Amino acid sequence: MSAMQINGLGLVGGFGCGRGDLQQALLHGRAPLSHVELRGHSFPLLQADTSPLETYLNKRALRRIDHFSRMALLGAFQAMADAEWSDPDPSRVGLVIGSGYGAMRTTFDFLDSVLDDGDICASPTAFSNSVHNAAAAHISIQLKMTGPSLTISQFDQSLVSGLVSAHQWLSEKRVDAVLLGVVDEYCSVAGYCWERYFNVQDARTMTPLDFTRTSAVAGEGAVFLLLQSDRDTKPRYGSISNVEMGNLSGSQPTTVSSHPLILGCEGSSLSGSVYQKHLAVDQPVACYTPLYGASPVTQGFDLAVAALALRRQQLFPSVDNGGSYYPGKVVNEPQACRKLSCLKYGFNGEYAAIHLERD
Amino acid sequence: MEIKEKLKQVLIDELNLEDVTPGEIGDDEALFGDGLGLDSLDAVELVVVVQKHFGVEIKDMEEGRPALQSINSLAAFIEAKQQA
Amino acid sequence: MSRAVAITGAGCLCAAGMSLDSSFDSMIRGERKPQPPRSFYSDHTEAYPVFELYDSLPATDVDGELLRTTLLAISATMEAIADAGFIGNELAQLRVGVCIGTTVGSAMNNEEFYSEFRKGADPDMAPIDRYLRSNPAAAIARHYQLDGPCQTVVNACSSGTDAIGIGAAWIRSGYCDIVLAGGADELCRVTYNGFASLMIYDALPVKPFDVHRKGLNLGEGAGIMVLESDKLLAKRKKTPRGYVLGYGSATDAYHLTAPHPDGRGLRRAISEALQTAAVSPEQMAFVNAHGTGTPDNDKVESLVIADLFPGVPFVSTKGYTGHTLGAAGAIEATLTLMCLERQKLPENIGFKTADPQLLIQPVSRVTEIDGTIALSESLAFGGNNSAVVIALERLP
Numbered sequence: 001m002s003a004m005q006i007n008g009l010g011l012v013g014g015f016g017c018g019r020g021d022l023q024q025a026l027l028h029g030r031a032p033l034s035h036v037e038l039r040g041h042s043f044p045l046l047q048a049d050t051s052p053l054e055t056y057l058n059k060r061a062l063r064r065i066d067h068f069s070r071m072a073l074l075g076a077f078q079a080m081a082d083a084e085w086s087d088p089d090p091s092r093v094g095l096v097i098g099s100g101y102g103a104m105r106t107t108f109d110f111l112d113s114v115l116d117d118g119d120i121c122a123s124p125t126a127f128s129n130s131v132h133n134a135a136a137a138h139i140s141i142q143l144k145m146t147g148p149s150l151t152i153s154q155f156d157q158s159l160v161s162g163l164v165s166a167h168q169w170l171s172e173k174r175v176d177a178v179l180l181g182v183v184d185e186y187c188s189v190a191g192y193c194w195e196r197y198f199n200v201q202d203a204r205t206m207t208p209l210d211f212t213r214t215s216a217v218a219g220e221g222a223v224f225l226l227l228q229s230d231r232d233t234k235p236r237y238g239s240i241s242n243v244e245m246g247n248l249s250g251s252q253p254t255t256v257s258s259h260p261l262i263l264g265c266e267g268s269s270l271s272g273s274v275y276q277k278h279l280a281v282d283q284p285v286a287c288y289t290p291l292y293g294a295s296p297v298t299q300g301f302d303l304a305v306a307a308l309a310l311r312r313q314q315l316f317p318s319v320d321n322g323g324s325y326y327p328g329k330v331v332n333e334p335q336a337c338r339k340l341s342c343l344k345y346g347f348n349g350e351y352a353a354i355h356l357e358r359d
Numbered sequence: 360m361e362i363k364e365k366l367k368q369v370l371i372d373e374l375n376l377e378d379v380t381p382g383e384i385g386d387d388e389a390l391f392g393d394g395l396g397l398d399s400l401d402a403v404e405l406v407v408v409v410q411k412h413f414g415v416e417i418k419d420m421e422e423g424r425p426a427l428q429s430i431n432s433l434a435a436f437i438e439a440k441q442q443a
Numbered sequence: 444m445s446r447a448v449a450i451t452g453a454g455c456l457c458a459a460g461m462s463l464d465s466s467f468d469s470m471i472r473g474e475r476k477p478q479p480p481r482s483f484y485s486d487h488t489e490a491y492p493v494f495e496l497y498d499s500l501p502a503t504d505v506d507g508e509l510l511r512t513t514l515l516a517i518s519a520t521m522e523a524i525a526d527a528g529f530i531g532n533e534l535a536q537l538r539v540g541v542c543i544g545t546t547v548g549s550a551m552n553n554e555e556f557y558s559e560f561r562k563g564a565d566p567d568m569a570p571i572d573r574y575l576r577s578n579p580a581a582a583i584a585r586h587y588q589l590d591g592p593c594q595t596v597v598n599a600c601s602s603g604t605d606a607i608g609i610g611a612a613w614i615r616s617g618y619c620d621i622v623l624a625g626g627a628d629e630l631c632r633v634t635y636n637g638f639a640s641l642m643i644y645d646a647l648p649v650k651p652f653d654v655h656r657k658g659l660n661l662g663e664g665a666g667i668m669v670l671e672s673d674k675l676l677a678k679r680k681k682t683p684r685g686y687v688l689g690y691g692s693a694t695d696a697y698h699l700t701a702p703h704p705d706g707r708g709l710r711r712a713i714s715e716a717l718q719t720a721a722v723s724p725e726q727m728a729f730v731n732a733h734g735t736g737t738p739d740n741d742k743v744e745s746l747v748i749a750d751l752f753p754g755v756p757f758v759s760t761k762g763y764t765g766h767t768l769g770a771a772g773a774i775e776a777t778l779t780l781m782c783l784e785r786q787k788l789p790e791n792i793g794f795k796t797a798d799p800q801l802l803i804q805p806v807s808r809v810t811e812i813d814g815t816i817a818l819s820e821s822l823a824f825g826g827n828n829s830a831v832v833i834a835l836e837r838l839p
Binding site: 120 | 488546549584590593594612616632697708715825
């Protein structure tokens with residue numbers, strides 16, 4: 001596979017907004033935990049704040065734009081600005097957005113309008129914004145992007161599926177660059193389902209490397225990367241050299257024990273058992289999920305961390321230090337890094353692996 | 360509350376026109392295009408708003424277009440339908 | 444080097460028929476029966492017509508584990524795989540990608556669950572379990588035990604066309620030897636109420652391109668193509684039914700719901716499709732239009748077709764299927780293939796009176812066609828536009 005350069009980064013999540021905030025959170029090993037009200041009690045959430053979007057768009061422009069699309073817009077604007085690209089041609093930039101669950105809150109707002117006042121009072125604005133590609137539409141309108149646009153719904157494999165398409169478009173020269181994003185939002189229904197599925201008692205610290213426990217804390221956010229084909233100039237961050245997606249029933253992701261592995265484990269004992277079974281003991285690993293929480297955006301944030309690490313050619317210490325529960329090697333000290341991978345397993349054996357390097 | 364005043368408030372609330380106050384919406388001002396700047400999606404949202412807050416149905420856009428021109432035209436339309 | 448990707452199998456379920464052949468045949472006979480929905484109730488004063496499938500689906504789901512959309516997708520896949528001549532567990536031994544377009548299949552919008560939740564009750568989690576199991580691409584991969592790239596495309600109404608274009612690209616780049624590509628969507632109250640609220644739902648049976656058209660009618664169904672690499676074709680010694688010659692897509696970047704009045708995104712998508720197929724507009728035997736029956740869509744689309752494909756017959760098959768959202772582009776791609784094979788087009792049912800605002804009219808009777816290449820196009824909410832070029836021969 002020909003390499004893709006990461007040349008722009010935009011992100012918002014529980015740790016804050018932008019690569020500066022993520023870097024600070026990585027250096028301190030923590031992110032501020034919020035709480036939201038859920039059914040009369042407090043629900044811990046690594047929550048994204050989109051108020052920085054007002055530096056790009058005024059209130060009038062944002063009036064019909066929901067939280068999901070705001071996170072997406074914030075990520076997209078930042079990534080394009082971060083690319084420091086003089087005179088980009090937006091008609092030659094493709095847009096790929098992945099989301100595990102889409103604009104859930106807006107879908108339920110639409111149902112509210114129907115349940116409150118009847119079918120004839122269904123809100124057309126809520127409906128239009130609940131359609132999965134609404135965020136892509138808003139981004140294309142604001143950034144004047146008239147090239148190909150693709151929105152993907154693939155749960156935890158949304159990012160890697162998007163990378164496959166981004167690579168496709170770049171290698172066929174359909175576009176000169178791809179703005180690739182992954183976005184997911186919290187809503188009370190998701191929080192409620194979370195509590196029904198996971199028996200998480202007053203979780204405060206995530207220990208995702210403990211594969212036998214459920215310690216997940218919910219997260220939300222958006223990550224956008226500007227990707228371009230390999231070229232003469234060095235990438236701003238690093239290059240994605242390979243992308244692998246499949247199912248463990250048929251194939252395995254490639255891992256090289258000399259390259260550290262950022263694990264997208266989320267403190268779920270369901271998928272935890274898959275990690276436990278398939279990780280070699282001598283494989284150095286790191287996990288930063290506690291900074292952004294569990295959601296399909298997690299691997300997007302992992303990719304951002306990998307990009308930041310390659311830029312400084314040093315991997316950040318793992319936020320989960322492995323305690324006494326992780327039997328293998330955890331990267332607990334900063335270490336020189338020019339090649340690494342991001343790996344995520346799903347509980348049905350799905351895998352998503354992204355391999356990166358910097359010359 | 361007078362229909363026109365209620366309409367202006369409901370418009371601001373339901374269409375999320377945070378940067379506008381009821382006093383700033385002229386009774387005769389064009390709601391679409393160059394006036395208040397609403398668009399086709401706002402138009403269909405307004406149909407729902409009128410149904411929800413005034414119990415009046417706009418059957419289709421042939422009926423809707425002239426009614427939705429301004430606060431005046433919309434208030435007149437609502438009054439006529441409510442009295443019918 | 445030819446970019447053509449072989450189509451070795453096709454499957455289609457829609458209101459017109461439970462298979463591709465039966466759908467095509469009933470369209471040629473000019474049959475359609477849009478009705479008020481049976482599977483759900485709504486309190487609109489108008490009973491908006493839908494194109495519903497009443498027969499039980501080939502894919503069985505005894506445990507109620509999957510969304511109807513996913514069952515539709517699996518059912519059409521079953522037909523396509525059999526058509527391609529694969530039996531039993533053969534596919535599990537190959538590297539197979541799955542690329543499926545949908546709208547409802549990826550929406551967590553179960554009304555009963557949410558209604559209970561809102562009241563503060565503790566609803567049964569079954570609808571959520573079902574939703575989590577039902578991602579169409581992942582569910583097909585699981586059903587057939589496939590290992591390869593999986594992608595559920597949620598580009599609204601162009602998803603089906605996009606999925607086929609994307610699947611063809613995966614074959615060309617060697618990611619997989621086979622791709623199951625297409626789209627599926629079921630009827631549901633949410634989309635029904637949604638389109639009604641936008642006031643683009645016709646209370647009468649849909650009339651694409653007709654002067655009295657008032658909007659769309661929703662439908663449900665699925666369309667799937669089996670796309671195959673030349674390497675595998677040679678090994679299997681299989682003759683393809685046809686080819687995906689080219690694909691293009693572009694964005695209007697104009698409005699959340701309304702199409703660009705000049706169809707700028709559609710023009711660019713068509714241009715890319717023709718260019719990647721290395722064919723010219725005059726070579727098209729026909730165009731399968733998106734033709735939803737909304738005043739805006741049909742106006743913009745006819746403007747573009749008149750401009751780019753003068754003299755080329757075109758038809759919207761949505762008069763027979765309704766607008767099947769994520770499935771539409773895929774169902775229409777399979778119908779495009781059939782029309783080429785049978786060398787005829789069904790009439791654009793619903794069209795009776797020309798609209799003086801539109802420069803051209805669709806075919807108003809069953810029409811013999813001459814040629815082996817055709818284009819199918821889709822326009823979506825959010826300004827996505829896609830087009831795919833289908834042909835009977837590799838290098839026309």
